[in-house]
Amino acid sequence: MARTTWRSMRGMLTGFAFAVSAVSASASEDFIVIGTGSEAGLYYPMGNAICRLLNKDRGRHGIRCSAEPSGGSIDNLAALREGRIDFALVQSDWQARAFEGRADFVDGTAFEDLRAVFSLYPEVFTVVARADSDIVSFGDLRGKRVNIGNPGSGQRATMEVVMTTLGWTKDSFSAVSELPSSTQAAALCAGEFDAMVFAVGHPASSVQEATTACDSRIIPVDEPEIAALISSGQIYSYAEVPGGLYRGNDAAVPSFGFTATLVTTRQQSLKVVQEMVQAVFTQIYVLQQAHPAFASLDPVRMVNEGLTAPLHRATRAFYRFEGLLGDVDK
Numbered sequence: 001m002a003r004t005t006w007r008s009m010r011g012m013l014t015g016f017a018f019a020v021s022a023v024s025a026s027a028s029e030d031f032i033v034i035g036t037g038s039e040a041g042l043y044y045p046m047g048n049a050i051c052r053l054l055n056k057d058r059g060r061h062g063i064r065c066s067a068e069p070s071g072g073s074i075d076n077l078a079a080l081r082e083g084r085i086d087f088a089l090v091q092s093d094w095q096a097r098a099f100e101g102r103a104d105f106v107d108g109t110a111f112e113d114l115r116a117v118f119s120l121y122p123e124v125f126t127v128v129a130r131a132d133s134d135i136v137s138f139g140d141l142r143g144k145r146v147n148i149g150n151p152g153s154g155q156r157a158t159m160e161v162v163m164t165t166l167g168w169t170k171d172s173f174s175a176v177s178e179l180p181s182s183t184q185a186a187a188l189c190a191g192e193f194d195a196m197v198f199a200v201g202h203p204a205s206s207v208q209e210a211t212t213a214c215d216s217r218i219i220p221v222d223e224p225e226i227a228a229l230i231s232s233g234q235i236y237s238y239a240e241v242p243g244g245l246y247r248g249n250d251a252a253v254p255s256f257g258f259t260a261t262l263v264t265t266r267q268q269s270l271k272v273v274q275e276m277v278q279a280v281f282t283q284i285y286v287l288q289q290a291h292p293a294f295a296s297l298d299p300v301r302m303v304n305e306g307l308t309a310p311l312h313r314a315t316r317a318f319y320r321f322e323g324l325l326g327d328v329d330k
């Protein structure tokens with residue numbers, strides 16, 4: 001269904017809101033935590049923006065939401081599984097691997113209670129190299145000093161998938177560092193390594209810093225093995241870092257990508273999930289304005305794309321009511 005159609009149906013929201021509030025009145029307060037990412041990424045501002053929307057109506061629903069920084073997707077999935085957080089922002093590729101228990105996810109046991117809430121904006125596997133290095137293609141990273149990301153981050157986990165795909169190991173580089181996205185741009189510009197990777201939406205402040213504090217170029221990730229990785233399953237797609245967003249990088253750069261998603265567990269209460277989706281979808285324009293990378297948020301895509309784990313059962317009534325779910329899901 002086209003977005004315009006959905007927008008024209010928003011008059012129906014009041015009816016749904018009434019239905020939710022009728023079942024959700026509660027004296028006790030629910031405290032929920034969203035696991036995000038480093039403060040230099042987009043998960044952190046996104047988690048905070050979602051919490052702000054939810055907390056606005058706290059007097060009625062009694063839910064208090066807090067967004068916590070973290071190491072990224074993989075740490076978030078572990079924390080969610082262990083019940084240390086209630087919601088998590090994760091890359092769609094790792095949502096899929098976690099739910100399916102694919103061998104390349106932690107110990108390969110399926111996270112069967114993982115539930116999708118919605119997806120958000122596209123993320124691109126992004127490689128940035130110092131302009132004074134002779135790196136112009138992904139293959140040129142061999143023999144160089146590379147920051148492959150902190151363990152627990154989505155970029156690190158996806159980088160390892162890429163390395164395996166290319167038959168590389170850590171020994172393929174002359175030096176490997178594991179800095180998080182919050183410090184990698186400064187270290188790149190200080191000459192501590194030649195290139196860094198980040199799995200992120202654009203524009204991202206870390207890439208902005210890496211291209212303004214020194215001269216850097218965004219490197220294409222378009223090896224034939226990457227094309228094979230994209231076509232081997234449903235979790236990756238062709239993507240690009242848009243041109244003109246970053247100093248010295250006027251042309252779009254091809255790579256591959258996935259989607260940022262919000263997940264929870266099967267055990268999460270109906271009330272909390274209902275209030276969460278209602279707060280987000282009825283005020284989507286607030287999220288769209290919270291950061292330039294969020295401007296493209298599209299309600300129909302958010303409930304139909306990038307989701308592998310089943311939707312949490314509390315979302316379905318709302319998404320159906322709003323006419324957001326594709327025919328397949330009806």
Ligand code: GLU
Pocket residue numbers: 036037038040041042043044071072073074090091123152153154155199200201
């Ligand atoms: N995609 C990254 C991860 O999963 C986080 C990106 C961000 O913080 O915006 O760790």
